[in-house]
Amino acid sequence: MSEIEESLKRIHGSHKGVIGVIVVDSDGVVIKTTLNESTDVQQSYGLTISQMVEKAKQALRDNDELTFLKIKTKRHEFIVVPDKDYMLISLINPNESSA
Amino acid sequence: MSEIEESLKRIHGSHKGVIGVIVVDSDGVVIKTTLNESTDVQQSYGLTISQMVEKAKQALRDNDELTFLKIKTKRHEFIVVPDKDYMLISLINPNESSA
Structure with a gap:
């Protein structure tokens, strides 16, 4: 198992309510995933999510940087940690997550 | 002071680290604000933020609904509560906010 897959498994297992973890590139293409849902x-x-992050990045001034995004819907919760070329998206069970 | 202005003042004062509260319509036009920053x-x-919310709404299926958005940058933190026609945006001092 590659180093990145090990990290994903660790993140997936270390937080209560994490349904799965997805790594996407800056175009939003799925690179790695532990999520048990269809590719589509x-x-x-x-x-x-990558389009939302792009919108935010465009509006930020040079001395600022997007570090975290939490998106809650009635059925899902996403924690997004953007990096320069990739994004880590954790899908959380809203009934098992913190506020 | 109108009812909505009273509610904004209450929200602004009731949470530690709230720098200001803005109400925008679904096009992102500022309707009311307690934020002491330029109109621009x-x-x-x-x-x-309204463009980000719109992106999320477009992707959601009929049985789901966006309820909350937290956007953190190195310098700011925004808590967004979308409603049908309006959005409440709280600007938080990241050094005084919870996780």
């Missing part, structure tokens, strides 16, 4: 569903998560 | 800066917050 995961791809739509990746694409939508 | 507030308008850019409103516009960017």
Whole structure:
């Protein structure tokens, strides 16, 4: 198992309520995943979230940087940690997550 | 003072670290605000955040609904509560906020 897959498994297992973890590139294309859902569903998560992150990045001034995004819907919760070329998206069970 | 202004003042005062509260319509136009920043800066917050919310809403299936958005940058933190026609955006001092 590659180093990145080990990290994903660790993140997936270390927090209560984590349903799965997805790594996408800056275009929102799924690179790695521990999520047990169809590729289409995961791809739509990746694409939508990367477009939201892109919107935020465009509006930020030079001395600022997006560090974290939490998106809550009635059925899902996403924790997004953007990096320069990749994004880590954790899908959380809203009934088992903190506030 | 109108009812909505009273509610904004209450929200602004009731949480530690709240720098200001903005109400925008679904196009991101600032309706009411307690934020002490230029109109242009507030308008850019409103516009960017409403575009992010719109992106999320477009991707959601009929049986789901966006309920909360937290956006953290190195310098700011925004808590966004979207409603049907309006959005409440709280600007938080990241050094005084919870996780």
